[in-house]
Amino acid sequence: MPARARPSPRLGSSGQALRAVAGQGSSTGRIVDSITTAIVERRLAPGTKLVEQQIADVFSVSRTVVRQALNQLSRDRLVTLEPARGAFVATPSVEEARQVFEVRRMVEGGMIRQLAACITDAQVAQLEAHLQKERSAVARSDVSSRTHLLADFHVVLARMVGNEVLAELVADLLSRSQLISLMYQSSLSAEHSQGEHDEIVAALSRRDARAAARLLEQHLSSVERNLRLDPRAPDLAAILKPKD
Numbered sequence: 001m002p003a004r005a006r007p008s009p010r011l012g013s014s015g016q017a018l019r020a021v022a023g024q025g026s027s028t029g030r031i032v033d034s035i036t037t038a039i040v041e042r043r044l045a046p047g048t049k050l051v052e053q054q055i056a057d058v059f060s061v062s063r064t065v066v067r068q069a070l071n072q073l074s075r076d077r078l079v080t081l082e083p084a085r086g087a088f089v090a091t092p093s094v095e096e097a098r099q100v101f102e103v104r105r106m107v108e109g110g111m112i113r114q115l116a117a118c119i120t121d122a123q124v125a126q127l128e129a130h131l132q133k134e135r136s137a138v139a140r141s142d143v144s145s146r147t148h149l150l151a152d153f154h155v156v157l158a159r160m161v162g163n164e165v166l167a168e169l170v171a172d173l174l175s176r177s178q179l180i181s182l183m184y185q186s187s188l189s190a191e192h193s194q195g196e197h198d199e200i201v202a203a204l205s206r207r208d209a210r211a212a213a214r215l216l217e218q219h220l221s222s223v224e225r226n227l228r229l230d231p232r233a234p235d236l237a238a239i240l241k242p243k244d
Contacts, residue, residue: 031055047090
């Protein structure tokens with residue numbers, strides 16, 4: 001398992017991010033939603049220490065409420081609780097990364113076939129509007145927005161099937177995928193990923209279930225290929241050899 005990233009002693013700018021997304025609902029739910037959003041949008045990196053008192057101050061709640069939220073995030077495998085050390089944003093292993101993408105291919109493959117059989121013209125229009133937002137965020141180099149939109153595309157597809165349990169499962173897998181991408185992603189092109197979304201929607205608009213499933217499989221495989229899941233051991237002789 002890769003070494004844990006050096007934890008930050010404070011949430012810093014991430015604390016501001018949590019304030020920005022704090023909304024209505026229960027205190028525990030607001031904290032869970034805010035931390036999850038910050039992880040998905042890559043504002044909280046794997047290994048970041050989540051300081052209870054600081055989070056309590058951000059949301060004006062007790063540390064007991066914060067612990068309840070952290071326990072829930074731990075059950076969702078987004079946070080790791082370590083005795084005598086506290087809570088940290090989870091650091092997924094290489095094997096977990098492979099398993100997450102394997103499950104995504106199985107779940108989303110069946111999902112896209114079902115959607116292709118029942119998608120409406122209004123839903124196609126909704127997806128095309130989402131794609132336009134993706135293109136705009138990519139063109140602006142708005143990393144936060146494009147990251148959220150590219151991930152949310154898959155949740156939007158799941159919700160269109162009309163199965164809320166499926167939508168929640170896909171959202172959970174997407175959250176874990178973002179953690180994995182933070183740790184292992186290389187130079188994945190947002191433009192390329194967005195273009196693959198265009199092709200998937202085009203297949204859905206034709207009600208071509210086979211093409212949609214094939215394109216989704218290729219898309220997820222492309223994302224996984226762009227992760228450094230097989231890091232090579234450094235060649236010390238080459239690295240340390242004096243230059244002529």
